[in-house]
Amino acid sequence: MFKGQTIWVTGASSGIGEALAYEFASLGAKLILSARREAELERVKAACETMGAMADDVLILPLDVTDEGAIASVTKAAHGFTGRIDMLINNAGISQRSLCIDTDMATYRRLFEVDVFGQIALTKEVLPIMLEQKSGHMVVTASVAGKIGVSQRTGYCAAKHAMMGFFDALRAEVSKSGLHVTTITPGFIRTNIATHALKGDGSEFGKVDKNIAGGMDVKKCAKVIMKGLSKRQKEIPVGEGSEMKALWVKRFFPNTLFKMVEKMG
Template sequence: MYPGIQFSDKVVWITGASSGIGEALAVRMATRGSHLVLSARNEAELQRVATLCRNGGAGDVVVLPLDVSNYSSMEPAAQQVLAHFGKIDLLINNAGVSQRSFCVDTDFDVYRQMMDVNVLGQIALTQAVLPAMVARGEGHISVTASVAGKVGAPLRTGYCAAKHAVMGFFDALRTEIAADGLQVTTITPGFIQTNVSKNALRGDGKPTGTTDDNIAGGMSVDDCADVIIAGFESGEPEIAVGSGPEMGLLQLKRDNPVAAFQALEQMATQIRQTP
């Protein structure tokens, strides 16, 4: 366990802050008096979230549009934040994109995008922020991974590969920077009521435009944010969040991996048989 984070007066940078989990976290941190940097590609939506945060009690709020797949923009963005605030207390790598297609039907460019956005973009931004944290001897880096970063699920070969990579990178980073006084928290959501499936890519690279039943019936994004905030405040290095049967897969994979594989194979068969 880590010392719990007290968010008052902390500088928190959130990517993917224009909707979903990122937005909900920003709003909750605002009520705790955090200073916020809100990043995503959609500036208009970021401005909307910024207004909610200012009205909710945030300190200074900076809107910083960012495309995490544009790696060369990370260093200038980090320097801009540091010039404004003088520090970054917590970076939450939350931007991401999912997938809904069988491997045999998936263009290779979809796999490339899974890695660019979900893995390499997170690493690039983390590398841009890390030196200032190390020099200060204080800081916290987090990433929104997924249950898909622990188990392999059908229709998500690229997404699972990316989220497994994210878990591996940040688990390893945790070991490297602990002696510098820095902390890493990984977050593994299950089915949360966001636009993740609507924005997920089909095999041809186009968004599905539809919401999965399991996402629609998942944990509310507000409840999800409450669990994550509580995890930060209590010092959990890995925060699992969700309320459905998918969360049981985490334990099943550890206790009986063969049973977990069989359950997921049955899921794939059911998907194939569904008209």
């Protein structure tokens, strides 16, 4: 179903975004790949070409989602690629590994700039294009952390909860205009997310922790997401650890869940 569609993936230089790019490339989509590291995007584009994409099918548009001044011109370039944007996957993101007591306000602001305001700014720029088309699919990679608060993630959980709220509210506004909105809620997925996570002072955590090391394979994760996107699921939970059961516990037995996460510390 994605053949010939124009799909814009942010955070496409690594992890979930990269794995999604390969899935779309193999299905014959027209791809726009964004992230800050252009050399990594070139690597992903080259790999897409080994999966059946032609060089002209993949456009690299480097973008720092916190660079609000660049978002309009990059969106114009993205739209100019095929004259359409059928899907925007707001996937760029950074995590956190620090207790609240140790976290600088500047670090909270950085998490929100990337994980919240970057996504909102890009979505707002693409929205008029989709409304004009009378079709389009807005997607965000939120997280289980957008539903459950856990230790060492006060900023990240707040940001991902914000994204769940924003996109659920957006869906209520645009569904009558022919647009679809999907929130993806991954559990632990084996990517570079922990390595690039912020410590309290804003420096990088710089290592993989146990949960991420033992997380779901990213290719497997991308396949689950693709299935959900093809069905235009409103929410796509993806993961295979106990964190996925925690979603269910939170929904039906919130107090039990709060006790569980307190014990985890």
